[in-house]
Every structure is written in structure tokens, then in C-alpha cells.
Amino acid sequence: MSEPIKVTINGQEFETEKGARLIDVCREQAFNIPSFCYYQDLALQASCRMCLVRIEKMPKLQTSCTITCTDGMIVTTQSPEIEKAQRAMGEFLLANHPLDCPVCDRGGECELQEMIFDWGDVEERFVESKNATPEKFLSPIVANDPQRCILCKRCTRVCDEWMGEDAIEAGNRGVNTVIGTYGGWLDCSQCGNCIEVCPTGTLLDGTFRHETRPWELNNTISTDTYSSDGMQISIGARGDFVHRIAARDRYVDGLNGEFLDVKARFGHGFINHPDRLKTPLIRYKKGGKLIPTTWDEAIHYVANKFKEFGKDIGVIASARLTNESIFTLKRFATEVAGSENYAVSDAYDLSPVFDNLSVPLCTHKEIRHAKTILLIGGEPEEEQTFTAKQIRQAVRNGGAKLIVVHDTPIRLTAQASQFIHVNPNSLDAFALAFADQADDTITKKLGAAASEIDEVLKTIGETTGDFIIMFGRNLSPEAQALIANAAGNFASENRRVLLHPLPLYNNSVGANDMMAGKKSVADVLINSRALLIGGSLSQPAKLTDGYLERKEFIVVQELFATATTAYADVVLPAASFAEVDGTYTNNTGFVQRVRQAIEPIHQAKADWIITSMIAREMGMDFGYNYSATAAFKALADSVPAYAGLRYPHLKDESKPVQAKYQIAGEKDLSKELGELRRRVEAITERSDKIIETPKVGHKLHRLTTMTEKTPQFHLLAHGNPKPENLLVSPMVQFNLDGTPKIAEKAEAASVGDRISDVKRSAGTMIDGKV
Amino acid sequence: MEIKAIGCEPLQLKRVHLENSHTLKVYQENDGYKWLRKAMDMSPDAIINEVKASVLRGRGGAGFPTGMKWSFVPKDSPKQKYIVCNADESEPGTFKDRYLMERDPHALIEGMLIAAFALNSQTCYIYTRGEYRYLIDIMDEAIEEARAANLVGKNILGSDFSCEVYTHTGAGAYICGEETALLSSLEGYRGHPRMKPPFPAVEGLYASPTVVNNVETLTAVPQIIEMGGVAWRDLGTEKSGGTKLWSVSGHVKKPGVYELPMGYADMERFIMEDCGGIRNGHNLKGVIPGGSSVYIMRADDVIGKKVLMDYEGLVAAGSLVGSGGFIVIDETVDIVDSTKNLTEFYKHESCGWCTPCREGTDWLVKIFNRIASGGGRPEDAQLILDLVDNIEGKSFCALGDAAAWAIQGAIKRFPEDFMPYLNGEKTTSIEPKAKTV
Amino acid sequence: MASVAPTYYTNQVQVTDEAASFSPSVLEEMDSHLAKYPSERKRSALIPLLFVIQRERGYVDNAGVNFLAKFLDLEVTDVWETVTFYSMFNLRKIGRHHIQICKTLSCRVMGEPEITEHVCNKLGIYVGETTADEKYTVSLVECLGSCGTAPMMQIGFDYHEDLTTEKVDRILDSLK
Numbered sequence A: 001m002s003e004p005i006k007v008t009i010n011g012q013e014f015e016t017e018k019g020a021r022l023i024d025v026c027r028e029q030a031f032n033i034p035s036f037c038y039y040q041d042l043a044l045q046a047s048c049r050m051c052l053v054r055i056e057k058m059p060k061l062q063t064s065c066t067i068t069c070t071d072g073m074i075v076t077t078q079s080p081e082i083e084k085a086q087r088a089m090g091e092f093l094l095a096n097h098p099l100d101c102p103v104c105d106r107g108g109e110c111e112l113q114e115m116i117f118d119w120g121d122v123e124e125r126f127v128e129s130k131n132a133t134p135e136k137f138l139s140p141i142v143a144n145d146p147q148r149c150i151l152c153k154r155c156t157r158v159c160d161e162w163m164g165e166d167a168i169e170a171g172n173r174g175v176n177t178v179i180g181t182y183g184g185w186l187d188c189s190q191c192g193n194c195i196e197v198c199p200t201g202t203l204l205d206g207t208f209r210h211e212t213r214p215w216e217l218n219n220t221i222s223t224d225t226y227s228s229d230g231m232q233i234s235i236g237a238r239g240d241f242v243h244r245i246a247a248r249d250r251y252v253d254g255l256n257g258e259f260l261d262v263k264a265r266f267g268h269g270f271i272n273h274p275d276r277l278k279t280p281l282i283r284y285k286k287g288g289k290l291i292p293t294t295w296d297e298a299i300h301y302v303a304n305k306f307k308e309f310g311k312d313i314g315v316i317a318s319a320r321l322t323n324e325s326i327f328t329l330k331r332f333a334t335e336v337a338g339s340e341n342y343a344v345s346d347a348y349d350l351s352p353v354f355d356n357l358s359v360p361l362c363t364h365k366e367i368r369h370a371k372t373i374l375l376i377g378g379e380p381e382e383e384q385t386f387t388a389k390q391i392r393q394a395v396r397n398g399g400a401k402l403i404v405v406h407d408t409p410i411r412l413t414a415q416a417s418q419f420i421h422v423n424p425n426s427l428d429a430f431a432l433a434f435a436d437q438a439d440d441t442i443t444k445k446l447g448a449a450a451s452e453i454d455e456v457l458k459t460i461g462e463t464t465g466d467f468i469i470m471f472g473r474n475l476s477p478e479a480q481a482l483i484a485n486a487a488g489n490f491a492s493e494n495r496r497v498l499l500h501p502l503p504l505y506n507n508s509v510g511a512n513d514m515m516a517g518k519k520s521v522a523d524v525l526i527n528s529r530a531l532l533i534g535g536s537l538s539q540p541a542k543l544t545d546g547y548l549e550r551k552e553f554i555v556v557q558e559l560f561a562t563a564t565t566a567y568a569d570v571v572l573p574a575a576s577f578a579e580v581d582g583t584y585t586n587n588t589g590f591v592q593r594v595r596q597a598i599e600p601i602h603q604a605k606a607d608w609i610i611t612s613m614i615a616r617e618m619g620m621d622f623g624y625n626y627s628a629t630a631a632f633k634a635l636a637d638s639v640p641a642y643a644g645l646r647y648p649h650l651k652d653e654s655k656p657v658q659a660k661y662q663i664a665g666e667k668d669l670s671k672e673l674g675e676l677r678r679r680v681e682a683i684t685e686r687s688d689k690i691i692e693t694p695k696v697g698h699k700l701h702r703l704t705t706m707t708e709k710t711p712q713f714h715l716l717a718h719g720n721p722k723p724e725n726l727l728v729s730p731m732v733q734f735n736l737d738g739t740p741k742i743a744e745k746a747e748a749a750s751v752g753d754r755i756s757d758v759k760r761s762a763g764t765m766i767d768g769k770v
Numbered sequence B: 001m002e003i004k005a006i007g008c009e010p011l012q013l014k015r016v017h018l019e020n021s022h023t024l025k026v027y028q029e030n031d032g033y034k035w036l037r038k039a040m041d042m043s044p045d046a047i048i049n050e051v052k053a054s055v056l057r058g059r060g061g062a063g064f065p066t067g068m069k070w071s072f073v074p075k076d077s078p079k080q081k082y083i084v085c086n087a088d089e090s091e092p093g094t095f096k097d098r099y100l101m102e103r104d105p106h107a108l109i110e111g112m113l114i115a116a117f118a119l120n121s122q123t124c125y126i127y128t129r130g131e132y133r134y135l136i137d138i139m140d141e142a143i144e145e146a147r148a149a150n151l152v153g154k155n156i157l158g159s160d161f162s163c164e165v166y167t168h169t170g171a172g173a174y175i176c177g178e179e180t181a182l183l184s185s186l187e188g189y190r191g192h193p194r195m196k197p198p199f200p201a202v203e204g205l206y207a208s209p210t211v212v213n214n215v216e217t218l219t220a221v222p223q224i225i226e227m228g229g230v231a232w233r234d235l236g237t238e239k240s241g242g243t244k245l246w247s248v249s250g251h252v253k254k255p256g257v258y259e260l261p262m263g264y265a266d267m268e269r270f271i272m273e274d275c276g277g278i279r280n281g282h283n284l285k286g287v288i289p290g291g292s293s294v295y296i297m298r299a300d301d302v303i304g305k306k307v308l309m310d311y312e313g314l315v316a317a318g319s320l321v322g323s324g325g326f327i328v329i330d331e332t333v334d335i336v337d338s339t340k341n342l343t344e345f346y347k348h349e350s351c352g353w354c355t356p357c358r359e360g361t362d363w364l365v366k367i368f369n370r371i372a373s374g375g376g377r378p379e380d381a382q383l384i385l386d387l388v389d390n391i392e393g394k395s396f397c398a399l400g401d402a403a404a405w406a407i408q409g410a411i412k413r414f415p416e417d418f419m420p421y422l423n424g425e426k427t428t429s430i431e432p433k434a435k436t437v
Numbered sequence C: 001m002a003s004v005a006p007t008y009y010t011n012q013v014q015v016t017d018e019a020a021s022f023s024p025s026v027l028e029e030m031d032s033h034l035a036k037y038p039s040e041r042k043r044s045a046l047i048p049l050l051f052v053i054q055r056e057r058g059y060v061d062n063a064g065v066n067f068l069a070k071f072l073d074l075e076v077t078d079v080w081e082t083v084t085f086y087s088m089f090n091l092r093k094i095g096r097h098h099i100q101i102c103k104t105l106s107c108r109v110m111g112e113p114e115i116t117e118h119v120c121n122k123l124g125i126y127v128g129e130t131t132a133d134e135k136y137t138v139s140l141v142e143c144l145g146s147c148g149t150a151p152m153m154q155i156g157f158d159y160h161e162d163l164t165t166e167k168v169d170r171i172l173d174s175l176k
Ligand SMILES: Cc1cc2nc3c(=O)[nH]c(=O)nc-3n(C[C@H](O)[C@H](O)[C@H](O)COP(=O)(O)O)c2cc1C
Pocket: B057, B058, B059, B060, B061, B062, B063, B064, B066, B086, B087, B088, B089, B090, B091, B174, B175, B176, B177, B178, B179, B180, B212, B213, B214, B215, B217, B218, B397, B398, B399, B402
């Protein structure tokens, strides 16, 4: 597709590639063409008929979204004829569109509104009455005003092509066509991508409904604080209140375009939640109460106490913190306490991967264009949703082959060309097979036939282009080391091999980078008398509680009171990601900016500031001067993979910067191999494969300290019950535990859409059909 | 109802009057399946060339040369190839395919098999509109008979040519007559038309090369093999070969299916003599010659004008052959009412995919309702013409154009029917029982 | 008591997981439809099978949709999008005899309005309604391909053509 050709647009000649899409070419050359249904990388639709242009030698006006450029094509994008047609389409779209922009949540950022305003001078010729349909709910999170719909079907296409869920579809015919579902209720992962791509106010963010007008929001570009994909988001705040999170504009691309998942988009309720810690707290006596205090007092108290422990201080950082904060915690351990007792609380240790890299990490763009993808364990559709979307599109739109090796038939297997269904907890055995160490006992433990493995190797062998290996967290460290090291063996002249680990937290990779030489959490817990914990521990309580109880002094930097703060002697209120500047490193090694959207809530401070305040009080000045820029500079100067990076280099997320990881090359892994063999041999053979496909959202909708602060997540976590009345928000029809509130109450709480209105307009919903 | 040929020997209608004409026995007694045998001795290219020479133009409405369509199929493609018979017949005023299938089902099967042989296809589907359930039963029976006689299925007539013929049902959607929408529907989806290119001949059913042909087109194929392409063409004119079925309905004394040679002269004689003339005591007001989607003609465009009944002749007369649904109306018909009726049809049948057709037809129906109930304004004529112009040529498929033409023709050619409404001098009473769709 | 919005509106269909079951002979018929299409294109059988469901269950009900979705490996919403497109499928219960009067041009000019009025008066219902005894439903439909024998109506799948009011009486009286 790279043959250069010439096309003439509005009398000017341009060079482009053969097969380039005309609408894109025109737009690149700043001839703006209005469109609604066209959406890059989604199936073509050509239904809105907005993008009409005149092409010489072709009858009729043509839709530029469907035309691929050929040499010598002569195109006109602006003429009275075209303007008439485009105005006409605008007029048609407005015919049944309620002109309720003043009360529409999309008002101000609606593509239809924008287009009509741009044309200006629109005369209303439609005097008949409109086909009215009232506003309703499709789920606790998706509000729906069907009458505003222009049927561009971006929503149904993203649901199908991005999410692979097919949850929302078009029903009925002709002018009665509606976007919806069977039964009217949306039982899906609630990613909200349909809301995002909707050009009008038809699908609306149920958590944002009627909160504020879009133009009153201050939008700050930042990075998602949930998933390791590092999706780019836009935090919309008014004053010091975060009202919503949306994706970045698809034309000013972050790596994820308009894609986000349910947590990234809707899980922001925690930021301004009333439960946020307001002041520093000290528990003067073990067993006593946490008592509010001032920062001065708290820092002074902590520093004095810590001085008693010296090397016996252990430091644990959460993988949710920014690189700056984790780096500062590590410095605290090494430079202030003089101890090697530091750890990341993420149970999944990435160092076996990064220490044995034989090939580079891949980017999400490379996943989209990969030829073969091997997924070993993991569940990207629940944890790394953007990775999952890229996989689906690679398969659907790019014809890539997906091989899934898993003990559970996860939903992605629907896209797979090969699924090796292995025994529960036997993925380690596959690592051996992958490293060409398979034998009969191993395939037996694996519960797969040798021929299945041969087929994998055959598919890889036939791949020209990119071959990507992804693996989840259910592999032992040795297995990961082995895979990371063996990957290079598959590279050849026309095959590039790339690696894509699937860690859980937004900054798992950064935490691994920042804490070189880290210990395990258990080691730190055992070898310390006092603890400084940034963020709470994510290990199950049964593993940590016994230790925490016995520590002499524990300081926790946190947003909320948690199971960990229950053991703390001092709790210091930390600022959330929306309140700080910093960086996260995602699972492709991109170092991306976190930007301050609002002032820290109450008395909260950034984690790295808190840590440096303690250090300074103990006589060590890290020299950051409370500037995130300086903290990052110090970090970059100390961590080799980040050498030379500065904030200005990270300014433009459409060109993300990858940390430079050392490629290890051939390595002797006989020790790991031996250990792994022993492990695999110890696996008990079994024949009870897991046959149930996990339900959509079983991880995404789980309530956590953060997501539980968004009320809608409670209904999702309780099975997303369908309310009796779809016109009233489910949030007033159910208690948070999913039990219905009594009917009268639900009705009394409904605003606006009175039942009598409903009856009147009911006839229009039923499509004239019997 | 009349079913007969005029001005030529009956070809399409050769067997329809025979008793049990739908059975294999009667069909074979009348040379049935002989032409399949003959075709199977020819080379595929030779068959296609005969069809090309015959200048057979698609009888479904678009009039695209059938031989040319067949030659677009990439013969060396490794994919399965499909022959799909378009028996969706939903164009208002059209009912010829129905009688062909009812009385001569084997002719259709034979035509499909010849097409399949010429195009190296092993599977044929007959997509019949869902309302024609009894025809599907007739076809199924005929297919079974043919299968029992080794005319359908494996190794047909002992050769190495195998071909299956299946029936498939629609479920009430005019748009599924559009060939790409038909394929979507045949795949079990909503009947939305698809983008062209790729044309079905290259990427049709199941993304494989597919030929979609009308029933009458396919039943003509055995005749072409029988007579030879040139001889068949010479029944008609140079550019419009062969004979054509016209479904005549409305205010004539003898409505029915008539087979006329292409180029039959003239339309006036056809209406006034062959169809028995206008019902007693009334006069011709207009004719919609090619199914509801074409321009309506006024009586004065027909009377004394010697309109030739073929593709060129009707274009010259300001209309189209379309599907040959010949609707004759007398002076009792109010054109505003009849146009409203057709607009409602297009609104109901618009698939809803593209903006101009979906919103435009809905809006037009609203305007017609307003006008009919006394809310007409003088500027409405211009408004309607402008809306129609905004649909025509901008819609995704030809249904939008069809709706536009039906309205354009009426309003341009019968202003005297519209003016009283637009000047507020006339209303129609609102029907008592019929709720609008 | 608080008024409650009609169920059909607030919840277009009451959706449950319950799936219909069919007798072996019906299943066999379904398989015979499936056999017409390539095995990886099961969805092609959707429309023919919906007719079977409609015949067996009176209309395309929730349990029938659930059954079909399973039978063809589809999501219920996939079935929904298709079934609502086609005008011959009923998503709600209708009368035993579905009287469908053609209202398009040829029938209209040949006397459809009189026929419709006659039928409605005789049954005492409006177009689009079902008689109280659930015996008849009257609908107006678009051209059914009987223009030459207009006016016409279809009852169930049976064509009744060249109608007059007397003929309509005879036909309706003969229905059980
Ligand atoms: C809206 C619309 C409806 C159509 N309906 C029919 C139909 O009912 N029957 C038919 O044979 N062709 C119909 N056609 C024409 C088909 O698209 C196609 O041209 C035809 O099936 C090709 O067969 P032919 O070449 O034998 O005519 C329709 C076209 C359009 C645009």
C-alpha cells in the first residue's frame, strides 16, 4: 500500500499513497469534511451521508469515507452542490432530534451541535411534530435519550469490534430504528466506550448526568490510575471537584484514542469522597485511637520515632504510586534508614522478566498490527482492557492469529485461532514446553497433547511480521524468566518477537524500575521492626496481619482508612493521582505523565513530598525542593532505563517515550530451569479442567477501596439488577447491595419523567407492529 | 386474472396453463431439463456468451445485462460460488415472479442449474419473500422431485457436476429485494444493503463470489439455450432482448400477467385493447409502468404517443421499465392520496441505515399527512421537491432514489391534483379505521 | 396505589433465562433448515427458524429467543436485532388468525378502504388490535404481490384475493 500517487483536491495537487482513504487524506490537507459515522479503524458504514464530495468521472456525489484514492483522482470537497447536500443531511438529522441542547449533558461538546453551528444560517422547515421518546436508563452507568440518536452506530461498532461484547445493537427498522438491547437492559462490562464515541447526547455518562455543563470543566490530561495499560484520560474538574473522566480526543490521540474501561472512566468517585483522610493522624498508644494532628506535629513525631530504628526500618511502596513517590521511598530506605529492606507491595514480581529480556517490550500499536499473538495465562479483558481491545482488533481487522494457553476458557478464547486448554495451575509446564524442554511428563502435567504444542510452533514458524508473547501473573518467577529469555529464539529475518507482560497495577512496571534490588514483601516484613508504607498492602490480610501486629512502629501514607492503617501508629493523608504531578510507567514501558487536575483535598500531600518531609526532619534533604520536576530528574539520573528523561520530553502523549530496558541476550538459566522442573514435577496431575467461562466484569466490577467509592459499582458488583422502571435511575430503585427499594419510593424519587408522560408517548416506542 | 402472451409466442408463459404444470412430469413432457442437458455439453464460456448475445437484461428492476454480470465472477477464485435467485418480489404492482414460481417452478430450477454450471457453483439459494410461503412449499416439492430424478444434488445426470438448490425465506422487508440487502438477510442479519464495491459477483454471500438474479431472468436462461442467444434477442429489440412479463393491475378490465416482446408498440394499444381498457364509465388518468418506484405517466403521455414498451422506449417517454409492475389508474384516483400511499410504503420499508432515506421518508409522510388533513401551504410543493432532491442520489441504496422518483413524478406531472390541497381548498377525510403505519 | 408504567414500555420485554423446548419432530425440522447452510454460517438459519418459533409458540417470545440464541450460538441481542427488523415477526401475543390487509396502491385504488372498514366493523376492533377472545388480529400491510387480484388480504399464510365485502364475510365466517 505504499505506492505514491497524486490526487487533486480542490485544484491543489497532493501526494499520497495508493489506497489511502479519501476522507483522511482530505483532512490531513486541512480540507475539513463533516462526518458522523466514519470512525478510523472501525468497519465502514457510510450511512450518515455527511461526507459527500464530488469526484470527477463519477456519477452522483460520493461518500469520501468509502473512497480509496487512485492516481489522478480529481476531487472537489467544497461547492454549492456539496454544501446543499451536507446542509440537507444536517436538516434531516435535526428533523426528529429534540432541540434540547440547553438541558443535554452533551451540549457544548456535541458533534451534531457543533456541525450545525458551524454551518449557521439554518432555517427550520420542519413544522410537524417530532417522534418523541423519553429518556431512560440502559444500566446504572449508561443513560440513554433515544430521540437524540442519529444512528451513526459508532456505539454498536465499538461494542462489537473493540469490546467483542456485542451487547448493544440496533433494533427495529426505518425511522423506528433504536439502539438498545433485547429487554432494554445492558448487561456488559460497562466500559462506557459507547458513551464516549457517541457524537450526540444519546448515550450519556450516568455518573455525570446533570452534574455540570461540559464547558465548565477544566480538563487535565493524565494517565489512568487503575490498569497497567497506562491509558490516557482527561480529568474533568470544576473547582476542586472531579466530575468525570473521559478519554482523550480521538484526533489528539493518546495511545488509547477514545478507549477506556469501566474503572478508568467511572471509578473516580474516590477522589472527592467524604471518607478521604483529612489530616495526619497519630495513635499515641498501641491499641489507642488515631487522633487528628497537624503536619508539623506528625512529621516531627514520625522522624523522632524512626530515629530509634535505623536499619530496622522497612519500606514498602504500592505499585499505584507515581515513579517519583516510589523512588523517594526507596531513597528513604537506602539513604535515610541505610537499609536494603524495601519492597513493592505488588505480589507479582516483574524482575524475572526485566532481568532476562531477550527481546524488546511491544507497544499497543504493535499489538494492533501483530501477525501472531501468544497469550499465556492472564485475563486481559478484565485486567488490561486496552491490550485486549488491541488483540481483538488485530484478529478481526488485521487477520492476526491468537493462540491462548490457559487453564480457564477466558472470553478472549472466542477470538483465538488456537486454544490450548491446560490443567488448572499448570501454566509453568507450558513455559518449559515453550523453552523447548517438553517431554511426556510435562505435556501430561499440562493436560495438552504434544501435537497442540507442535501446532503452536508451526504457527509461530509461519509468521512473518510481529510475533507477540504475552503472559499473565499466574506463572512462577522462573517460568517468566524462562519465557523472557527463550523469546529471542523465535526471532528471524522476517519475524520480530516482542514481549508484553501483563502486570496488574498502573505502575507495576515503574515500581519494578524504581526499586532495583527490592526484597519481597515477606522479607521486609520479617526483617524490620518499623515500617514506612506508601499506599496500603495489597496482599491478603492473612499473610500480613500477624506481622503488622508485631511491628513496633508503622507509618502509612494513605487516602483512606484501610486494613493496613488499622495497624498504623501514624497515618499521613496522601494526595490521589488527580492531585499530583508525576509519572507512571505502563506495561509497554511508556513513561507517561500524571498531571495535577485539582488542588490536594483537605490537607493531603503527594506521597513523595510526605516521604521527603520525614527525611528532611531526619536530617536528609533529597534536594527536590518540593518540585516534581526535580524529583523526576533525580530519578532519571539514577535509574539507567530512564537516563536523560525530563518532563519536557514527556509532554506529548501522542508520541510516548519508552524507557530503555537492557536486553540481556543469551543467558544461562539452568538454575531456573532446574527449579522449574522441580515445580512442574510437583504439580499434581488432574483431570478436572475448568470449563466455565468467567462472567464479564468478574474482576472489573469487584469492589475495591477505590471503586467502592463510586456508588454505581455496587450495583454492578451485585449483578447489575434490572429495575422495574427503566425511566428512573436504578440508583434510586435499588439499595447499594442490589436489593430493590420499595416501589413507591422509586417513583417518588423520579424527576421529570412522570408516569403520565410515559403513557402518552408509549405508542411511539412500539414500532407500529402488533 | 389474465395470464397470456401478446404479440409473440408464449415463452415464459409457455407451460403455465397446462394442468399440473408445476410437476416434473408435465415439465419434462414439454422439453423440460432438455436445455440443462444441452448446456452441460457446452463450455461455461459458451453459455455465458449465449447469454451475452441474447442481451438479456435483469428483470428485477435495474435492467443490468445478465451476461455481463455473470462474466464478472472470478472463475478461478478458490472460494465457493453461489447463485442466488431473487424471489423477494415486493415492488408494489409486481406479481409476475409469483405466477412463474407457482406454475413453472422447474423452469426456475433449470435456469439456476444452467447458471450454476456456467459459473462453477455448487450451491443455489432461492430467496423468497416470507409472505409467499405457499410458493416455498411448491418450490421445495419441485426441488425434491428434481433431486429424485438426479437433476439436483450429486453428479447431476451422471456427470461430475453437482449442485444443491435450497429455498430460503424472507420475513417481510421490501429492502431485502435489493441484492446486497438480500445477502445480508440470507446470512441471518438485518436486511441492510452493503457497500458496493465489492460487488456481489466478487464478494457476495459469505464473502464469496455470488450472482443474484431475478426469477424471470433465470427462467429466461433455458429459453436462450434452446433458441440461441441471437434468436432470443431478436424477439425483442437490439438493446432490449427477448420478451418481458408485465404485471398489470389497477383500473383495467383485464388485469394480469402479460408476456410482451420487448419493443411492443404501443402502450396505448396494450392498455386499451390487450388489457380490455379502463373499467366501464371511467377514463385513463395515469400509468405507473414499472412498479411504484418509477415516474408516473399522464394519460396524455400515453394516448397517441406510440410509446414503445422496452427499456429505451420508456426512458424516452419519461419513465422506466423497472420491474414491469404496470399500475393503471383512472380519474377517480387522487394523486395526492396515491402518492401519500406510496410514500408511506417507502417510509415503512426504508431500512433505516442512511440518513436521507430514513428521515426523509418519515418527514415526507408527515408532510403528506398534514396536507391531506387541510394543513397544506402553497410553498409545500417546493418543499417536497427540495426534500426529494435531497434524498435522490444521496442515499445509500436505490430505495431512496425510488421514493424520490415516485414523488417527483407525481408532483411534477399532476400539479392540478396538488394545488387544491396546497391552496387550502381540499382535504381528504381521515380514514375511520385504518391507523397509519 | 401508585400507578405503574405499563410493563411493555418500561421493560420492552420481560427477559428471563428460561429457554423453550421443542418436540423431536420440530427439532428435526429445525435441523433440516440448518442443513442448508455451511456449518460455520449457522446464523443464516435464523429467519427460517424464527418462523418455526413463531408457529410453535404463537409469537417470538422470550423463551423462544433464548432457545434460538443457544441453538445458533448467538447472543440474544443478535436475535433481537434481526427479529425486530422484519415485519412478519410478532414480539407480542396476537390473535389466532392474523388478518393482514394489503394497503398499497393497487389494492387501495381497488377498494382496500372498504374492505378494511368492513373487517374492522365486523370484528369490532381497530387496525392493530386483537379481539377480546384473542381470535383475530387485524393489520394493514404493504404490497403482498396480489395487485392483479386486488383487493386482497392474507390470513396466516393464506391468500384471499379479489375481495368483496360478501367474500370477506364468507371467509371470516369459515374461520374457526
Ligand atoms: C429497493 C430495491 C428493491 C428491489 N427489489 C427487488 C425484488 O423484489 N426482486 C428483484 O428481483 N429485484 C429487486 N431489486 C433489484 C435487485 O437489487 C437486483 O438488481 C436484482 O435482483 C438483480 O437481478 P436481475 O439482474 O436478474 O434483475 C430491488 C432493488 C432495490 C434497490
